[in-house]
Structures are given as C-alpha cells and as structure tokens.
Amino acid sequence: MRALEVDSLEVRYPGKVAVHNVHFTVGPGEIFSLIGPNGAGKTSTLAVIEGLRRPSSGTVRVLGIDVSVEPRRVRAQIGVQLQAQSFQPELTLTELLQLYGGLYGIRLTAADARARLEAAGLGPQYSNRVRQLSGGQSQRLSLLIANLHAPALLLLDEPTTGLDPQARREFWHLIGTQRAQGRSVLLTTHSIEEAAALSDRIGILVRGHLVAVESPDELVRRYAQDSRVMPFAHGAVTLEDVFLALCAQREVSA
C-alpha cells in the first residue's frame, strides 16, 4: 500500500490558485522531496496532507485513508515537523514529550520521556525549555516528537533552514535512518543539495504546478541535452541547473 497518494489536488485562496492539479505518490520507505521557489505551493500541499486545510478539489490519501473524510485518523498515521519552532514555551522537553505522547494515545512516564530524550542525544536538556536549545537540538526534538508514535509517513517542512553545516549533515543522517526503519518521508526544501543527497525521487513544484517527478539522477540524465537547461549550466549539467531551467520556463509560460 502506498504511504501517500495525492490525486488532482487543487488549493485555491481568494484571488489565487496556490496548487494546480497536482498528482504524486510516496511509496513505503521512500524519501520524496518537493522542491520549488518561495510561493510554489509546497506549504499549501503539506497543509492539506496534514489536515490543516481542506483541498479545493482532488483527494489526498494516507495509507488509503482519505484526509477529507477521516482527518483525525489520517493525523494518527503521520508525524509532522513544521518550519517554525512551535512548541509551548512554558513546558520542559520531558513535559512536551508527555503531552505529544498523550495526543497519540501513548502514555509516557517522566522516566520514559527522559529515556527517549537520552536516545536522541537530548538527555542533559530534559528539564530545559525549547528556547534554551540550539538550532540543531531543536530540530532533533522536533523529529523526536514527530516520531513518537512511529508514524508511517513523516512530513518535514524545510527542516534544515537556519542550521549550520554540521547540524544540517547530522540531521540528514537522522532522516536517512528513517528510511532504514521503513518509514516514508515527504520533505519540502529550498536546498537542491539536500534534496539530491536524501531523496529517492524529487518533485519540482513551480507556481503550483508539479513540472517534473523523477529520481535525482534521472532528472539530470533526462534534461542533460535539453536546450532550455544549457544557458544555466557551467560545465556538466547539475540538478540545480535543471531546477533553475524548469522554474524559468514555468515563469515565462505563466
């Protein structure tokens, strides 16, 4: 069974269509990245999958469950990491784990929560608040909370924005371990390097249109000889050249 099926998805706001007729799927154990410039519709697409926004048309299914029909059941299958640090500032890390555990029906004692923090390398911070963590520690906490209930699908919204190179590489390693555990990941990112390093497949979203879906290698191979890509290439064609060319073409046709 597919972890995620997005079919004919449209998201409209007053005076604007943010997502146009988007189709893609994410298989079991697959890491799928959605990349695109600002305003491409990545966050709107995620918001529908997370059940935070109703689709204007189309369907989204997680493990075959329609998010418009059973949003609570869908949310029980997914783990979410949002862009901003969005945890209660009054609670300690232990209390946050207990809260989010409870929201997924998992009763965690303080000792259980500390053990999980320890395993995530956050043991010494168990009584700290989120504001006392570094960027890398915050992201580890976010991933830990997103994973508390062992979800089938992880949704990561630009998880490494603002991290230093070392913390970013460390986080990539953590995402890689999710695949090893058979978990599917849908990642949105601005970083072509990140998408290329982590993803089994990449979807390029421009102005709400999904203009290409392939593996990173296949995207480069397919467009290597394309005349639209040549102006962007400095030597051998890279994934970034392909991305820039497809974005530019869509901007012109829009």
Place this chain on the structure above:
Amino acid sequence: MQARTAPSAGVTFWALVRAERIAYGRGARTLVWTALVPVCILVLGELEVPQGLRHTSAPTLEIVALAITTGAFALGLFGYGSTLANHRDRGIFQRLRCAPVPSWQLLGARSVVQLLGVVVQSLAVFMVARVAYGVAPGGKGALLASVVIVASGIAALAIGQVVVALSRSASTATAVSRLLLVVLFLLEGVFVATQSWPVWLQQVADGTPVRLSLNLLTDALVHQRWDPSDLRDLSGLLVWTAILGYIGVTRFRWESE
C-alpha cells in the same frame, strides 16, 4: 504498513488539560493577574468601593466582591486572552492541530484550566479576607457566590476569546485588553463613582457583564440572598456569555495573519 487508530477523545483531552495546567502555573503574567491584582484590591481597595455598593453592616465583603470580579475579568483578558494570542502567533495551535485531536479540545482544555484558575483565585481572596479582615461569607452566601464566580469566570473567558478572535496579532490583542481593563475599572467605579454618571450611562453600565457580575456577587455575599432582579442579572450575564462565546469561537483563526 498497518493503519493506527486515532486515540480516544478522553485520552487527548486529559493530555491537553495536564499540559495546560503546567503551563498555567508557569505563566508569570497569569500568576500576577491571578494573585496580585485581587489581593492588592483587597488590601488597598477599601476606600475605592463604589458608593452604590457600600453596605454599612459588612463593608469588607463588598471589597471581596470587587477583588474577585476584577481578578476574574483581568484573568480573562490577560491570563487567557493574551496567552491564547501569543501561542497563536508562535504557531503552537497549528502544531497541535497536526495531532489527532478534535479542534474544540484545544480551546476547551485551556478554558477548563483557566476557569479552575478563577475558582482558585477566588478561594485565595476569601482566605486573605478571612485572615486580614476576619470576615467570611455565610453558608448560603458562599453557595450563591460560587455560582456567580463560575458564571463570571466563563463570561470573562468569553470576552478574552472575542478579543483574540477579532485581533490579528498578539500585540493587537494585548493593546485592546489594556484598553478594556481601563473600561473594567471605570465600570466598577474604581476611578469615579458611577453614581456621578448621567442616569442613561449608569443604566448602560449596569447592563455590562462586569457590572452584572459585581452586583450579583455583592448581593450574594452581603445580603446572602437573591431577589428577582438578581435572577434577571444572572440571565443577562448568561446571554452576554452566549453571544460573546459564539462570536469568539466562530471568528477565531488558528493562525495569525
């Protein structure tokens, strides 16, 4: 891959109430409004009791009513409203909504904890009044007062909810709350005795949730009984609560603009 079932509503509600209770205890602003304001009124406010509410046989019970009413409404505006707006600006509700939790529980759990805060605050005021003034309401008065305190607490939360629902950001909500706090003190006659106001303005003031609560609580504590006018006041308070609560919930946005 096996699909998980969503947890029961009771489990998620309890988890939220537990977290809200901890957060409430650690919120410095909430604690200030919960403890300091009513106690200050109790200790310093004897000279400021509105003339129309003064009763010769037991003046301190009027101060107790004033302290409790002020504390409850200040808590609704700052303890509940401002914290709600701040958490909305930080995206805390959006993160919680990604979990399998019915949306109503996010506000419901918070309201339950805040209402318990109003009750605890009122008990604290009664205790200080007993120690400082040696006065305590009679049994019947205490029973009537408990009804008023719960009704006033819900009305205060409804006002805080409306302020947040109609404000685009936490800074706007806080500014509006400060303004409303001044209005609250005016309506209680703290700055200027309401008897010096034009009659039509007194009548308008008497119909506001704050005055309805204060009159009801004063009658409960001082006279230890309610007459038909008190039942009319209680009905008025409930109507206000229903209207404000409806607007506050239906116009509420989970993310700030």
